[in-house]
Amino acid sequence: MSRFSFLLSAAxxxxxxxxxxxxxxxxxxxxVIAPVPLPGLPEGIATRGNxxxxxxxxxxxxxxxxxxxxAYDIRTGALETTxxxxxxxxxAEMSGASCAAFGPDGKLYVIxxxxxxxxxxxxxxxxxxxxxxxxxxxxxxxxxxAFDGAGNLYVTxxxxxRSPRPFTRSPRVVAxxxxxxxxxxxxxxxxxxxx
Amino acid sequence: MWFTDPxxxxxxxxxxxxNGIRIDKNNTHVYVSVTVDATFRGVIYRLPxxxxxxxxxxxxxASLGLFTGPDGIAxxxxxxxxxxxxxxxxxxxxxxxxxVQAVYAGPAQNPPGSPVPWANPANIAFNxxxxxxxxxxxxxxxxxxxxLFVVFDVFVNDKGSPLP
Numbered sequence: 001m002s003r004f005s006f007l008l009s010a011a012x013x014x015x016x017x018x019x020x021x022x023x024x025x026x027x028x029x030x031x032v033i034a035p036v037p038l039p040g041l042p043e044g045i046a047t048r049g050n051x052x053x054x055x056x057x058x059x060x061x062x063x064x065x066x067x068x069x070x071a072y073d074i075r076t077g078a079l080e081t082t083x084x085x086x087x088x089x090x091x092a093e094m095s096g097a098s099c100a101a102f103g104p105d106g107k108l109y110v111i112x113x114x115x116x117x118x119x120x121x122x123x124x125x126x127x128x129x130x131x132x133x134x135x136x137x138x139x140x141x142x143x144x145x146a147f148d149g150a151g152n153l154y155v156t157x158x159x160x161x162r163s164p165r166p167f168t169r170s171p172r173v174v175a176x177x178x179x180x181x182x183x184x185x186x187x188x189x190x191x192x193x194x195x
Numbered sequence: 196m197w198f199t200d201p202x203x204x205x206x207x208x209x210x211x212x213x214n215g216i217r218i219d220k221n222n223t224h225v226y227v228s229v230t231v232d233a234t235f236r237g238v239i240y241r242l243p244x245x246x247x248x249x250x251x252x253x254x255x256x257a258s259l260g261l262f263t264g265p266d267g268i269a270x271x272x273x274x275x276x277x278x279x280x281x282x283x284x285x286x287x288x289x290x291x292x293x294x295v296q297a298v299y300a301g302p303a304q305n306p307p308g309s310p311v312p313w314a315n316p317a318n319i320a321f322n323x324x325x326x327x328x329x330x331x332x333x334x335x336x337x338x339x340x341x342x343l344f345v346v347f348d349v350f351v352n353d354k355g356s357p358l359p
Contacts, residue, residue, distance in 0.1 A: 014245060028286075028299035030349045033329065040344030042331040045267075045320040046359070052320060052329055061336060067348050074322055074329075085281060094303070099318060101359070144215050144318070148244055149299035154197065156213045157226060160203065180265070183288065 034077035040065050044099035044144075046108065050074050053122075055097040055110050064088050067097040067112055069120060081125050089114035099144040104151045111142045117155065198248050206231045213317070215268040215279075218244070220356040228265035237263035237280065239293070250253065257293035267318030269328070270324065270356035274310065277328060277351065279316040282334065287317065290356055299322060303332075303347035314343045321355030324349060 036042040038055055043058030054070045067085035070077060088095050092114035101109040108120045109131060119131040132153075143158040205212025211230035218225050224241045225273060232238050237259040242248045257276075259265055264282030275296065276289040288297040301313030317333035327348040334343035 015265050027297065027352060028356060030299070030303040030313070030330075032305040032308075032347050033305045034346045035342075036331075036344040036346065038341055038344070040341055041335055042344060042346065043317045043333060043345065045318050045329055045331050046318045047322065047329065047355075052322070052346070054331060056331075058317065058333065060276070077346070095199065121219055124307060143213075146216045146218050146225070147358065148218045154216055154218075156216045158212050158214045158230070169326060185214045194255045 032077075034072050034079065036070065039063075039080075040049050044097065044101075044110065046100045046102055047074060048102050048106075048108075051080065051107060053100055055100040057096055058095065058098045059096060062094050062096050064090070064093060064095050067095040069097070069100060069108065069110060069122075071122070083120060083122060083128075085112055085118060085120075085128065087112065087118055087128060087130060088117055098142065101145050101147060103147055103153070109145060109153065110141065111155070113144060116142065117145065119151070122125065198242060198253075200253050202232065203227065204233075205227055205229065206233055206235060209235070214266055217268050217270055217276075218358040219357075220270055220272070220274065220358060222318065222358060226267050226268060226270075226276065230266060230281065231262075232346065235261050237265040237276065237282070239265060239268070239331065249275055257289055257295075259287060259295075263287075264315075265335075266316070266329075267357065269319040269321065270341075271321070271353035272356055273353050275353065277319050277353075279319050279330060281315040281333065282313060285287070286312040286319070286330065287291060288351070299349055299351075300345070303345070305322070305345075309312050311343060311345055311347065313347070320359065321353070325355045326350060326352045 024071045039057040041057035042054045042057045044055035046053050052074050069083040071081040110118050116133040117131040121127040143156045145155045202295045203213040212276045213227050214230045215228040226241045231240040241256045241258040262281050263277045266281040267279045269277045274291045278287040289298045301312035312333045312335040314337045320329045328351045332345045
């Protein structure tokens, strides 16, 4: 025990006080950090600096325009900003968002299953654009995405055996993939056509 | 299309195939979860990060059991792989060899309110400031309850991989 600690302890005892150490955190301990407002169904989560970002709702049947990214303070869990996903597929008659990941360019890439991958600037104007329009070979249910060290983006298409009704009305549907498939796109420094 | 294989297609009765995806910290392999495979098991596969992987490159990394439902995954700086299991509502911690090191379960404390059960956790990110996972509580396979739509953290004493 250092001289300072000893003197502090003695002073506390002299005052009839005892220091109460903070409860040790055990592996697996969990606590609620933040609520996710309706429509809820939070799916994706990514962090950057002092914020974490949550995307959703991940479900069929959600109203057109209901997809969101919400930004929270990572230290307090306070909801700071909501970024509605404004790009919608009117043929789908519904919206949604699954996972999100930051690219090497600092933009947030979010999957809107009825659009593809949307790139969000997370700026006050909520600027966003279609990074890659999917259904290149037919109906898909895109779910998660990850960047490798070279900036290539990989996307999973999880439900190849389903043909969601909305896609039967989409002019971009030309075939149905035979099975699930991570898709590798070009590095994010390259541009892609909009939907 | 970078890679496709029947093993990733999921189960015809429960069509949730390839789902979560992450790159390992050495940038040599991509890992994917298959939520429900043809035998109703949850599994993790990995593939080498090459231009055109062959079917023989697909390697089973971990088989997590019947109706476990692995969804989002994330690598820790330690090399451990953290798996959100939607059907068991747990987080599994896998060693670099694919064996299970630990299984964590809820509920998440929520003072002064009641604890919130983990309900179909979907995805994971790291809060490097406190060594915890941030987890989305998707709550899609339980009775509708807006109080379940939360983000909770789980202390794991680890940080995120350089390629989150």
